[in-house]
Amino acid sequence: MLDLRRRDFLKLFGIAGTGAVLSGCGEPATRYLIPYINPPEDVVPGKAVYYATTCRECPAGCGMLAKNREGRIVKVEGNPAHPVSGGKLCMRGQASLHGLYNPDRFTGPMQRNAAGGFDPITWERGEAILAAKLSEAVRKGDSGRIVVMTDLITGSLRDLTGFWLSEMGRRNTHIMYEPWSYEPLKKANQAVFGRDAIPTYRLDELDFLISFNAGFLETWISNLEFARQYGSFHPISSERKNTFIFVGPRLSMTANNADLWIATRPGTEYAVGLGIIRAILDKNLAPELPAKGRAALASMVGNWSVAKSAAVAGCDPGLIGSRVRSRPHRSRRQKVCRGGSPSRDLRGPFSMFAQCNRNRRCRKSAVHRQIRRPLSDRLQPAILSYPGRQG
Ligand code: SF4
Numbered sequence: 427m428l429d430l431r432r433r434d435f436l437k438l439f440g441i442a443g444t445g446a447v448l449s450g451c452g453e454p455a456t457r458y459l460i461p462y463i464n465p466p467e468d469v470v471p472g473k474a475v476y477y478a479t480t481c482r483e484c485p486a487g488c489g490m491l492a493k494n495r496e497g498r499i500v501k502v503e504g505n506p507a508h509p510v511s512g513g514k515l516c517m518r519g520q521a522s523l524h525g526l527y528n529p530d531r532f533t534g535p536m537q538r539n540a541a542g543g544f545d546p547i548t549w550e551r552g553e554a555i556l557a558a559k560l561s562e563a564v565r566k567g568d569s570g571r572i573v574v575m576t577d578l579i580t581g582s583l584r585d586l587t588g589f590w591l592s593e594m595g596r597r598n599t600h601i602m603y604e605p606w607s608y609e610p611l612k613k614a615n616q617a618v619f620g621r622d623a624i625p626t627y628r629l630d631e632l633d634f635l636i637s638f639n640a641g642f643l644e645t646w647i648s649n650l651e652f653a654r655q656y657g658s659f660h661p662i663s664s665e666r667k668n669t670f671i672f673v674g675p676r677l678s679m680t681a682n683n684a685d686l687w688i689a690t691r692p693g694t695e696y697a698v699g700l701g702i703i704r705a706i707l708d709k710n711l712a713p714e715l716p717a718k719g720r721a722a723l724a725s726m727v728g729n730w731s732v733a734k735s736a737a738v739a740g741c742d743p744g745l746i747g748s749r750v751r752s753r754p755h756r757s758r759r760q761k762v763c764r765g766g767s768p769s770r771d772l773r774g775p776f777s778m779f780a781q782c783n784r785n786r787r788c789r790k791s792a793v794h795r796q797i798r799r800p801l802s803d804r805l806q807p808a809i810l811s812y813p814g815r816q817g
Contacts, residue, residue: 471496478505483518484606485578486648490515499526504650516650564594572596578604606645630658632668636702638695639674643683656683673698688746690739700727701735701746708732 469475474493481488481502489508493501502523506513525531535552536544547555563570572594574587579602587600608624616622629635629642629652642652659668660683672684675692690698704727706712707720715723736743 469494469497474500481511481515481519481522482578483522484645484649485604485608486510486650487580488515488519488648488650490519499523510648510651512651512654514650514654516653519650560594571599573599573601575601575603578602608647627652627655629655632659634669635659636671637673637680637684638699639672641674641678641680643680644678646680686745688739688741690741694739697730697735697738698741698746700730701732701739701743703727704730704735705732705747 465471474495476491476493479490479492481490488511489505490502490511491505492499493503502515502519504511504514504519511519533546534549535547537547537552537555539545560572563572572591574591576587579587584600591597591599611624612622615625619625624647627647640646641649643649643656646652656670660670661667669686670684671686671688672678672681673688673690673695674681675690677687677689681687688698703723707724707727732743732747736746
């Protein structure tokens, strides 16, 4: 039997983005001068207590330790035992405490007023309004709409949400909004590798890397993990300094760390990718490529030339035609990343297809070793039917 008070349930949604362990701060302020005469079992007054939890500022889900002093979280740090964070947090993870203590945060229910703004109301009033609206929706049956909208939640909280909705007679009405979504990447992997999943990348195992606007040192998929791997891939002082090329419009932190930045017009990174494939085919830089694969690539690039790619992307054709094409084929282990904001970019899935296809053809690439799948013909119909394809 689920034992959860209504207000606790509502508060759970309120603090979901900050991490369940931080929920102690949702309680009323301490009313006693010495609150810990009878302390909780795991608390020694005057000594910090650390709770292991998960950062929810992005989908990477880094493990972190929350330092608790007398019932208040005062600091969060990476959990050294966690495989993703490895003891570190990025700046968003470090700043997650602001969601808990920022004076501008919502501290209780709010009601929209006639002017379009929000007025604070009491919990009792908020609960009464919510109960009335829910009862009305349930009474209307199918015509009543009940939708729970949250940020990305997983595990017990997602189960609890589903349980609550099913009790209300609703199914599949839980909408999760995730600004850093990777749906195009998942769709591309579904088409190329047959799996609707985001693969595990091992940048530290590569010796050549090209990123199509994937800011993997800032936001892309699991930037903390990638930053650690990038340290091995591209050490500051070492004999083994591998090559990294960034293709994108902005001199981001990731671009700043590249050996070569190919500046493009926003949204035209795909053209550089097509130009690179064209250069590789024309110069026969991948002689080991089977005839079927070569034909598939030739069909994909159509009549794209290096010059056309450079004209569309607004970059120097020499960067595509000479410097880029001379590097990948020499490398034993290669990787292509496509990032940026793919869910807002109509060409996102197309670029992802190109990236995945190329990763699949690099038989020693980190991606290929993660997802070993036979050559699939599904890629070609998917690309040929893409409405934005030109030439
Ligand atoms: S990458 Fe940063 S924001 Fe994302 S989960 Fe890890 S610490 Fe949090």
